[in-house]
Amino acid sequence: MKYKSINPRFIIVVTVILTAALLRLLPHWPNFTPIAAMALFAGTYFDRKQYAFALPIAAMFISDLVIGLHANMPAVYMSFAITVLIGMSIRKKVQVGSVLLASLSSSVIFFVITNFASWVGNPMYPQTFGGLIECYVAGLLFFRDATYGISFFMNDVLGTIFYSAVFYGAYYLTLMRFPVLDKSRF
Secondary structure, three states: OOOOOOOHHHHHHHHHHHHHHHHHHOOOOOOOOOHHHHHHHHHHHOOOHHHHHHHHHHHHHHHHHHHOOOOOHHHHHHHHHHHHHHHHHOHHHOOHHHHHHHHHHHHHHHHHHHHHHHHHHOOOOOOOHHHHHHHHHHHHHOOOOHHHOOOHHHHHHHHHHHHHHHHHHHHHHHHHHOHHHOHHHO
16 A cells, blocks of 8 residues: 555644644743654654654744744754654653653753754854853753743753643553554554
8 A cells, every 4th residue: 555654643643743833833931832742752653764853843844934943943953853863762662751751851952952052153152161051051041030931941841741741641542542543553
């Protein structure tokens, strides 16, 4: 069959990715978004690597066209490609602990990569080790005002954990209700 990869399970995973991209467009605290959870989920549940990388990154790019692009976009996309890899690493053992650790890891990786890119491209910080540390400290304190959540970094951590719980939990409950969707049956 020409379209054997397009099955109910595939459609559910694509629906989660599209929902995540749409949720990103709704009002939210800065960085409290489903994007990292979407990349983790895609890495975990797409059997084909090209889908695991292409679909969440394409969904993110389309939503970025609406939200706006910035100079550090390559760092953002690189961190989400790594997040897809993290999702792939938990495929065989999807449990609460592994999803939680994957969520935390992806948030830390996003923070490290994007703040490094900010340091490299921003003349505000000296291009020294001290300037890099200053950039990371500033990143931790960014948007510390309570009207924007806890902080830019903690919003990312909490958003990724929350949406991972929603996506993985909903998928698990769906599999319990419709066991035919389990990939071992295709």
